[in-house]
Amino acid sequence: MKTIKKWLLPYKQALPALLLYQIIATVASAAWLALFKWIAGLLIRGTGKVAISSGDFLFLFKTWQGYVIILLAILTLFLLVAIDINPLVILCGRILKGEKPNVLLCFKEGFVSLKKFFTPGGFVVVLYLSLLAPILGFGVSISLTQNLYIPKFITSVIYSTPLYLIPVIIVVALLLFLGVIYMFILHGTLLDGMKLKDSARNSVRLVKKNWKDFLKSIVVFLLLYAVVLGLLLGLLALVLWIRSLIPMAENVNLIVSLVLMLVILFPMLYIVALFMPNYVLKLTMLYNRYQSEDGWEYQKRESRKSPLVIANVVLVILAIVGLTVVVATMGEELFPNEIKTGYIAHRAGGNEAPENTVAGVDAAYKLGASGAEIDIQRTSDGYYVVNHDADFARTCGVAKKPSEMTLAEVKELKVDGEPVATFEEMLDASHGRVILYVELKGETADQQMADDAVRIIKERGMEKETVLISLQYDLIDYISNTYPEMETGYLTFVSFGDTAALNCDYLALEEETSTHSMISSIHDKGKKVFVWTVNDDEDLYKFLSSDADEIITDNVSGAKATKALLEERTLFDRMVDDVTDLFFG
Template identity: 25%
Template sequence: MLKPLVRAGLGAGLKSWPAVLLFEITYKIAGYFLFLNLWELLRSAMLRALGVSVIGQQNIGLVFRDPMCVLLLLCAFLLLAFYVYLEVTALVLYCEEGWQGRSISVWRLWRRAFSRSLALFHLRNLPVVLALVPVIGLSALPLANGFVGKVQIPEFIFDYIKGAPALFAVFLAVMAGLNVLLFFYLFAFPGVILEGGRYRGALRESGRLLKGRKIKTALALLVCMLAFLLVALLLSACMILLLWLWSKWGAAPDGGRGLFTFHYLKLSAMGGVLLGVLGPVSLFSAVLSLYHHYRGDVRPEPVPAKRSLKFGLPGVLSVAAALILLGIFSETELGGSPYAVPQAGTVVVSHRAGAAFAPENTLAALEWSIREGVGMAEIDVQQTRDGRLIVLHDTDFQRVAGLNQKVWETDYATVRTLDAGSHFSAEFAGERIPTLDEMLEAAKGKIELMIELKATGHETDLVPRTIERIQAAGMEEQCVIASMDPDLLRQSKELAPRINTVYITVMAFSERYDLPYVDGYSVETGFLTAELVATLQTDGKKVYAWTANSDASMLKIIRMGTDGLVTDNPPLAEFFLNVTDRNYFLDSLTDLLYPAADRK
């Protein structure tokens, strides 16, 4: 069964490839402008409704308590859901036309997808339609090529989940369950979209079709997708070979290396967009082929194409338009081109003083950062019951020292007896929880400090005492005071205008970010956008992004030209800062194809 299925699936997916390519590119462009303008309107309306200048995590609860804001968010989510299903519907319709052996134009695909998507939002379908939107975004299956298909769990949340084995096991179980659920819904989509059914009935039909065939079906889908990837790999190899032969045709001084590199970069960018489009197409082509096979449907015989200039010209124009638009689109941010040109001066900030290489928020971690030449270290400051300023992130000592007791309920004498190093490794056994004074002394003249003040509601004169210690150390120019509580930053700026302040926030939504008591913003990487960076820097504010530990998040931050990158892994961040524009695969490939002897 697999060989005919693969042939039928690939054939259906490639039947009118210019049409689906044009659809996907125009779909992305339309979505970008639609949601960009929608976001501007939504943000302005919510700020006016709440009467605030900035919406961040400290006041996000106001949004969900205001009826107008809730209504606006609901309308925005409905529009987002329609946008998601517009793409899914188009892919199902496109693959069905291919399975039937018919061609389809991009205009007809748009019209049919739009009308069928509206029909999905029947009252009986609505709960399932809305519930599936986040599932589609988080799925491991390539169901969508739009920005919803690239939804990711914020890195700081994912790092927290990974750090707790039991929680991580639950997370994996939930994700597996969501993908299994989506597997069943894959075979419900044709019944709902093509036949105008309801999800409840379509899901029952999906269960009937897959009865006794679940594993076989999953393997068949996997084989089809692997076949698609194999074809893509072979085509890439052919492209490389042809480019190499063409570059050798002339007598360039470098043996053709420069010509090869230029065209390889252009074609690989176009190929990346094409793969992103045809990946979901290959999946839905396989699903439609299996769907019809399980129903016992007979695929119509292909109708011979009429060969004449009249009938051939639209096809030629469609291919030309698709390739031209593909070339233009691949050079944009939407097509995967870097967000912005990397800017010099991005400082690496060691999260919790250097948490990946020594116990977090300890002198050992800070000393490691100093030895490595890191530009800045971020530390967390809290108050004990007797008012001492200690460096600790959590509100209790359980995770780092094994004492299940709140910081504000503990005297400093007890804190001094705790071992904050053994949980990291035996090498750091006996490492103590330091005071702010100890960290300032160790850092003076060696590394800048971003001092995050943790607002627990139990502190007493936290800001004045912190500023007093900074001033006593003579480090006003070497320290930055940061916090998630804007009131602490306001106090800091009033007491010590010379000390810069940074507002740490998961998100920051505003029309203006020029708060007089905030000198910079530190934004969670997942919510960082090129627009936000440009707006903040135009307002004279520094921009930091936290906490970036993956390759993708570091590259995103660097390419957006932020002022600082907060990470647990400074060496990796420094590496990417130095090689952002390098393509190691291309370097290795050209070294292989153009030996040094050819370039003399």
């Protein structure tokens, strides 16, 4: 027990200062980010655009406003390091010396120390902290980019292709290795006043000399953190299970269960929020121990009950009481039992049939899909066939592009026994059954394709049964302006600015960018949202119960089963899902 208390003592005594740091850093970061968005928004509108997105960003390199935005973005990364990381390292150093730290002074010193990073090496350090560390999921990073990720549609290709996977593994391993050996570069610079290059050498020396203890200490810290969170989750599940066994009135059961759930969820929220500060505290302990030639011990200081900690406890109690009262009086309105989100079969029928074939549309319809998404490309003689990849190598074993083949040649190909379909055949198969989401695909996706697609659709009177979609914003903008009677959808996996104001009827968002606020902002502009590509059971559960209008999925049968499961949830089930999503979403 003494050992555990001794191990926990630095974290316990650091709690008030780390809480205050977290509040100030969060507010300051949010304030600067709001200012940056406002300035960037003015600059974007100055170019005649409303947003920067994955399919429309080249204008950044063609206008003076674009270069200013890029410089502002780089400056933002430096400022966030000065606000979010430097003060934390300095604060942890003060705490471990046994001082009563002045948190505001640590922020001032962190900001002043930023000048040390205005070097080529400092630029690399800032990029690693803000971009690479979050993607790698290892090391210290700024809070703004902690959820940075590589989109699933990219990772799925990497995982399934050894040609890509092996180089990626090598690069990731190299970046992780560099992250480990330079782990103490900030400590030497900020705590001992070293130049950045000297601190880098010192970090390599310390890690090399103590690598076994370093790795063991970090692994133990991460495991203990995971165990604590796991125990709280297990306790939550146990409490709710026991609660369900005790007979009582429905309203009473709801209130008691909500209180128990929140009593456990709030500590979990604090533990998650304080992970990075505690992680930096642990790294600083290791740095002090390795750097000290005479041995280092934590300098315990006299502590009293912190008003900030007490205030947080009071706020948590008030939040639990307030949420309980609100749910007890407005439960059904807050957590309605209505699933409005539909599901669209990816590449015609998802995994239920050969991709992009008439059989896929049939499967989508039979499984209750509201729509089927297909990809069209132009042949050498001007017809339109359905294929996703640049050529037919993967689906038909023929390494030729549609643009290199005539329609007659394409019609000789088979996709798992099914003929390659024409655009017209897919329209006929979907008519009166599902909405057809037609992606203008590949190197032949141009204004001619747009004009031809609209003509073919109008010949069948299917304007209300089709949506034209593309990754190219200029193409969607052209269709929306030229053919306002047609519905359009823009596929984007990252965007910045007034995304909801983009000129289209649907905005197709990648999973990680499909937040409550983003979906709400798009709906406020009278537009619809679909999320792509949602395949995992957990993600199906999350997005089918979200405010999105549609999801695109390969797992069509799974989507049907998940939707049925969601519709059977009790009020308490819906409440647990929404509260959990709010805290950890």
